[in-house]
Amino acid sequence: MISVRGLSRTFTTKTGPVEAVKGVDFDVHQGEILGLLGPNGAGKTTTLRMISTLIDPTSGEATISGADLRTDSQTVRSRIGYVAQGGSTNDDELVIDELVLQARLFGLSKAQAVSNAEELLATLDLEGLGGRKCKQLSGGQRRRVDIALGLIHGPALIYLDEPTTGLDPQSRANLWGHVKGLQERGTTIVLTTHYLDEADFLCDRILVMDHGEIVAQGTPEELKRRISGDVISLEIDQARTDLAIEVAEALLEVRSKVVELGRVHLTVEHGDAAVVPLLRALDERGIVARSLTVKRPSLDDVFLTVTGRSLREGNHS
Numbered sequence: 001m002i003s004v005r006g007l008s009r010t011f012t013t014k015t016g017p018v019e020a021v022k023g024v025d026f027d028v029h030q031g032e033i034l035g036l037l038g039p040n041g042a043g044k045t046t047t048l049r050m051i052s053t054l055i056d057p058t059s060g061e062a063t064i065s066g067a068d069l070r071t072d073s074q075t076v077r078s079r080i081g082y083v084a085q086g087g088s089t090n091d092d093e094l095v096i097d098e099l100v101l102q103a104r105l106f107g108l109s110k111a112q113a114v115s116n117a118e119e120l121l122a123t124l125d126l127e128g129l130g131g132r133k134c135k136q137l138s139g140g141q142r143r144r145v146d147i148a149l150g151l152i153h154g155p156a157l158i159y160l161d162e163p164t165t166g167l168d169p170q171s172r173a174n175l176w177g178h179v180k181g182l183q184e185r186g187t188t189i190v191l192t193t194h195y196l197d198e199a200d201f202l203c204d205r206i207l208v209m210d211h212g213e214i215v216a217q218g219t220p221e222e223l224k225r226r227i228s229g230d231v232i233s234l235e236i237d238q239a240r241t242d243l244a245i246e247v248a249e250a251l252l253e254v255r256s257k258v259v260e261l262g263r264v265h266l267t268v269e270h271g272d273a274a275v276v277p278l279l280r281a282l283d284e285r286g287i288v289a290r291s292l293t294v295k296r297p298s299l300d301d302v303f304l305t306v307t308g309r310s311l312r313e314g315n316h317s
């Protein structure tokens, strides 16, 4: 669906050039949800804006839905929907008018525009709200109207730039459901986010970006497993923690170990599979585990591993 090679963008500013995106390569397959994850300033929006023809790349090339980004930008535009970070709706306009106008701008007939608008209002759980002014909608409803605007001309590919930023937890969860629903109806989705839980829940694959580069990529599971392993936490008698580690290391490839107040945290490759043999080996040495948990590393652990800093710190700075 998308093939990107060596795409880069340098902005010229008064204080000198800013290399926002530094020659990224990636593909997006039909029907998948691909996430661009990274802190503020990582280059996510610039990447999206390039592959939607809103800004020209400084170098590199891309094919989007079969059309060449540089030589056939008109076709690219007709085949994608772009939902920007900021709302695209006007406060005092009626929802239905916004949708129909957008469809007409894409060249649809009046009848087709109204039909598409009504179908999207139903799909996105906005039925009955077409006659409201945009300012009379909740944050979540308004964001869904933004998405409807991006889909009004029937593109098979849609870009969502931080779809849930600014929404309350309930509206976020609701929107996630709608994004999954679009995928089930066959839409390919590229989204940017700096929410780890969002990327984890929604995306089939994730590109982790930092300072204009892709620093890691894979499915959420692959990323978490490849980079961080699983963490097994055992609660045992404080005097026996050293022996417990010895037993674990004889049995498993322990990547890292932390001991704190009668708890031993062991990072291993396949935590789930390691639990039973580990408990058996501990038992044979007379060590009783009072509790045991296996925790999958979070995407934040992944980000920390590949960039040396936390995604949350990145957001604050």
Ligand SMILES: Nc1ncnc2c1ncn2[C@@H]1O[C@H](COP(=O)(O)OP(=O)(O)OP(=O)(O)O)[C@@H](O)[C@H]1O
Pocket: 011, 012, 013, 018, 019, 020, 038, 039, 040, 041, 042, 043, 044, 045, 046, 047, 194
């Ligand atoms: N029009 C512009 N002129 C100059 N610099 C820009 C411009 N747009 C973006 N940049 C810079 O390019 C870098 C990447 O910005 P970009 O908006 O792509 O990041 P992002 O990962 O989308 O961040 P956010 O999560 O905050 O949206 C930043 O350093 C930003 O300041």
